[in-house]
Amino acid sequence: xxxxxxxxxxxxxxxxxxxxxxxxxxxxxxxDHRGRYVQEIQAWPDDQLETAHDYIQWLFPxxxxxxxxxxxxxxxxxxIQEFRTQPDLQQKLRGSFLRMMTFYGFETRFGKQITVxxxxxxxxxATRWLSPGNHNHLRITRILRCLTVLGLEAEAKAFFGCLxxxxxxxxxxxxxxxxxxxxxxxxxAVGDAGRSE
Numbered sequence: 001x002x003x004x005x006x007x008x009x010x011x012x013x014x015x016x017x018x019x020x021x022x023x024x025x026x027x028x029x030x031x032d033h034r035g036r037y038v039q040e041i042q043a044w045p046d047d048q049l050e051t052a053h054d055y056i057q058w059l060f061p062x063x064x065x066x067x068x069x070x071x072x073x074x075x076x077x078x079x080i081q082e083f084r085t086q087p088d089l090q091q092k093l094r095g096s097f098l099r100m101m102t103f104y105g106f107e108t109r110f111g112k113q114i115t116v117x118x119x120x121x122x123x124x125x126a127t128r129w130l131s132p133g134n135h136n137h138l139r140i141t142r143i144l145r146c147l148t149v150l151g152l153e154a155e156a157k158a159f160f161g162c163l164x165x166x167x168x169x170x171x172x173x174x175x176x177x178x179x180x181x182x183x184x185x186x187x188x189a190v191g192d193a194g195r196s197e
Contacts (some may be wrong), residue, residue, distance in 0.1 A: 007155055008081050019076050019078045019079045019082075020121075021073040022058075022061050022073040022075065022079050023082055023089070023129065025037075025038055025058060025073070026038055026083075026089050026093065027088075027089070027092075028092075028181045029174055030073075031053075032055065032058045032071075033054075033058075033071035033072070034054070036055070038058075038059070038092060038095075038096070039167065040187060041055050041058070041059060041096075041167050042059075042096060042099045044094055046125075046128070049099075049100075049103050050103075050128055052071075053068065053135075054068070054069045054072070055069075056139050056143075057069040057072030057073075057105065057142070058061065058072055058073070059096040059100075060096065060139075060143050060145075060146035060147075061073055061074065061075050061079075061146060062074070062075060062142060062145055062146060062149070063075040063076070063080070063149065075149065075150075080149060080150060083150040083151055084150060084151035089150075090151055090152060091152070092148055093146075093147070093152060094152060097131070097147060097152065097155055097159075099144060100139075101116060101159070102119075103125070103128075104125060104126070104128075104140075105119050105121055105122035105123075105124070105125025105126050106118060106119055106122070106159070106162060107119040108155070108158070113154075113158075114154045114155055114158040114161045115158055116155075116158040116161065116162040117162060118162070118166075130166070130170075130177045130178070131177050132175060132176070132177055132178075132179065133179075134177075137178070137182050137185075140159075140163070140186065141185050141186060141189050143156075143159070144156050144159060144160060144186055144189035144190050145189040145190075147159070148189065148190050148191060153190070153191075156189070156190045157190055160186055160187065160189075160190045162184075163178075163183070163186055166178065167182075167183045
């Protein structure tokens with residue numbers, strides 16, 4: 001019989017434990033609830049990223065408990081401050097962002113401005129997520145919100161800008177892959193709730 005690690009599940013209720021968990025995870029010193037380290041997850045092949053459903057809450061934590069993964073850490077004011085002020089944590093978070101951009105079929109360029117564009121393999125990669133009601137739309141909302149909260153606002157806005165272009169293209173189709181509701185959630189996630197398309 002397998003034993004559950006109830007200590008880790010109980011820890012998610014303590015703000016101090018949450019701070020230690022997520023900072024340790026992103027520092028590379030602590031694994032997630034399944035014993036996986038951030039650099040391992042970032043190296044997963046696309047198929048594993050698609051079929052596993054309990055890593056995204058670790059790569060892109062929020063300040064609300066996950067309804068899907070109760071073992072995932074919850075951001076605290078302290079952990080948010082640490083991410084926003086420690087370049088090494090931001091760089092590792094950026095690594096998670098870049099991995100997911102590759103997964104979704106995007107290219108990211110850094111310069112005076114950060115840009116996210118469709119990669120040459122976008123059409124093939126988009127078959128995983130660009131369909132009505134796809135679960136990856138929720139993942140994208142989480143990614144956008146996390147980046148915005150943890151200090152990578154420019155990356156979040158660049159990603160949202162590319163998603164907005166795709167949304168506009170989809171409106172010309174009989175059955176758009178992206179709904180009005182989805183784009184509104186994404187806009188709100190990057191703090192553009194008052195802007196209209």
